[in-house]
Amino acid sequence: MFNLKEVKAHCDVPCGIYDPSTAQIAALSVIRMIDLMNKAEKGADEAAYLNDMARYIAVKETEAIKCKDEIVIIWGDFIKPPHMIKYPNLHTLAHKIMMLGGAAKQHCSREKGMELLAAVNEFAEIFWEIKGVKTQTVTAPYAPSESIVSPVL
Amino acid sequence: MIRFFKVSGHSLFPLLRDGQRVFCLKVFPFSKLSISNIVIFDKAPHGLMIKQIKSIEKQEYFLQGTDPFSIDSRDFGTVNRSDIKYKMWFRF
Numbered sequence: 260m261f262n263l264k265e266v267k268a269h270c271d272v273p274c275g276i277y278d279p280s281t282a283q284i285a286a287l288s289v290i291r292m293i294d295l296m297n298k299a300e301k302g303a304d305e306a307a308y309l310n311d312m313a314r315y316i317a318v319k320e321t322e323a324i325k326c327k328d329e330i331v332i333i334w335g336d337f338i339k340p341p342h343m344i345k346y347p348n349l350h351t352l353a354h355k356i357m358m359l360g361g362a363a364k365q366h367c368s369r370e371k372g373m374e375l376l377a378a379v380n381e382f383a384e385i386f387w388e389i390k391g392v393k394t395q396t397v398t399a400p401y402a403p404s405e406s407i408v409s410p411v412l
Numbered sequence: 413m414i415r416f417f418k419v420s421g422h423s424l425f426p427l428l429r430d431g432q433r434v435f436c437l438k439v440f441p442f443s444k445l446s447i448s449n450i451v452i453f454d455k456a457p458h459g460l461m462i463k464q465i466k467s468i469e470k471q472e473y474f475l476q477g478t479d480p481f482s483i484d485s486r487d488f489g490t491v492n493r494s495d496i497k498y499k500m501w502f503r504f
Contacts (some may be wrong), residue, residue, distance in 0.1 A: 268421035
């Protein structure tokens with residue numbers, strides 16, 4: 260008579276899959292492209308140089324947009340009003356990521372890319388905390404070898 | 413007759429919070445169900461769900477959450493009265 264059963268008050272697709280790791284990888288890719296652009300040398304083969312540079316820019320553009328899109332999905336679909344009460348900074352943080360994603364497209368500054376990664380990592384930390392999953396900060400095992408917040412699974 | 417349930421999810425926020433306990437009464441054919449009542453019903457494949465009555469037409473109930481992304485009658489249509497098992501009495 261008094262046993263406690265769970266009743267579902269779910270939203271979206273039940274047990275929807277959300278994970279900020281795609282956004283983190285995208286932010287790392289932005290930094291990697293900036294590194295490659297800054298390292299590229301204009302040698303005798305100008306066409307090859309321009310070809311490489313165009314590809315780096317195109318990938319940087321795509322990854323910055325991907326980073327923003329992934330955060331928007333989590334922000335808009337997963338984050339609910341109770342989360343906003345617990346983490347009042349979330350809207351500001353998400354907006355900051357949108358701005359930094361735009362700046363990453365506009366500039367080729369490594370500093371801007373690092374700011375984007377830091378903001379996405381902060382978002383990931385909150386996301387996993389909401390999910391009740393502990394996190395750790397690890398160094399990505401590939402260039403640009405920067406820190407990422409990942410779940411302890 | 414009387415049963416406790418634990419709410420899982422945010423679709424009825426701010427009326428109900430995730431993890432909140434609700435005290436419910438079993439719904440009988442003679443029980444009165446009105447618009448804005450919060451009810452527990454059985455809906456395959458989701459199982460037992462909790463939503464609010466938005467409208468009633470004959471024996472069909474349109475049940476809805478407060479969250480725009482809530483899975484409710486907007487997705488699976490109206491729910492027959494016979495599938496409504498409990499009515500929330502109070503929360504704590």
